[in-house]
Amino acid sequence: MEQNGPQEPEQNDSEERTKKKVLMLGLGGSGKSSILQAIQMNHMKVADGEMTPEPTEGFHSHPCTILLSVGGSEKMRKYWADFIQDCDILVYVVDAASDGESLKLAGEELQHILDDPGLDSVPLILLANKQDLNDAQKPHDVLEALHLKPESLENRLVHEIGTEVRHDNEAIGLGSFETILAEL
Numbered sequence: 001m002e003q004n005g006p007q008e009p010e011q012n013d014s015e016e017r018t019k020k021k022v023l024m025l026g027l028g029g030s031g032k033s034s035i036l037q038a039i040q041m042n043h044m045k046v047a048d049g050e051m052t053p054e055p056t057e058g059f060h061s062h063p064c065t066i067l068l069s070v071g072g073s074e075k076m077r078k079y080w081a082d083f084i085q086d087c088d089i090l091v092y093v094v095d096a097a098s099d100g101e102s103l104k105l106a107g108e109e110l111q112h113i114l115d116d117p118g119l120d121s122v123p124l125i126l127l128a129n130k131q132d133l134n135d136a137q138k139p140h141d142v143l144e145a146l147h148l149k150p151e152s153l154e155n156r157l158v159h160e161i162g163t164e165v166r167h168d169n170e171a172i173g174l175g176s177f178e179t180i181l182a183e184l
C-alpha cells in the first residue's frame, strides 16, 4: 500500500543506517552550496538543507554516503547541534580568505559543535575554501586560526584540505575530499 508520507529516497531505515552520514557545516558564505553543487556534478548526490531545520528534508543518497549540509546563517547555526546525532564524519567549510573576526566566529561555532559528546572521536575534515583568492590562508593556517582546544583535536582524525570552486564549476581539492570521504 502506498503511504502518503513525505517523498523521501527509496531506501528504508536499515539501509540508511549502513551508510556513512556526513554532515557539512560552516558559516554562511563559506562555500558549502558551491562545493555540494560541484560534487553533485561529479556524481555524488548530496543535500543542501540551507533553508530548513528538518534533517530529512533534503536527504539524498549515494551508494555509501549521505552528505547533508545545513545552512550557516546565525539563525540556522542554532540548529546545528540537532544534526550531529549519528554523524560519522564532520566536514567544516571555512572561507580561507575571510578576516580575523570571521575566522574567530567560525572557530567558536566549530568548537561549540566539537564540545558535544556525540561527536567524540568523529573524524573532522576541514575544507579551507576559496584558495583561489589572494589572501586565502593555507589549510593548516586556517586550522590554527580557528583556535580549537587541543583536546578537541587529539582524539579524532583531522584532515585539512584546500579547495576552490570557480564560477564555471571547475573545482580544485574536491577529488582529495571525496577520496578521504571514501577512505574514512
Ligand SMILES: Nc1nc2c(ncn2[C@@H]2O[C@H](COP(=O)(O)OP(=O)(O)O)[C@@H](O)[C@H]2O)c(=O)[nH]1
Residues within 6 Å of the ligand: 026, 027, 028, 029, 030, 031, 032, 033, 034, 035, 072, 129, 130, 131, 132, 133, 163, 164, 165, 166
Ligand atoms: N572566489 C571563490 N568564491 C567562492 C568559492 N566558493 C564559493 N564562492 C562564492 O562564495 C559565495 C558563497 O558561496 P555559497 O556556496 O553560497 O556559500 P554557503 O553559504 O556556505 O552555501 C558565492 O558567491 C560563491 O560563488 C571559491 O572557492 N572561490
Ligand SMILES: [Mg+2]
Residues within 6 Å of the ligand: 032, 033, 034, 048, 050, 071
Ligand atoms: Mg548555501
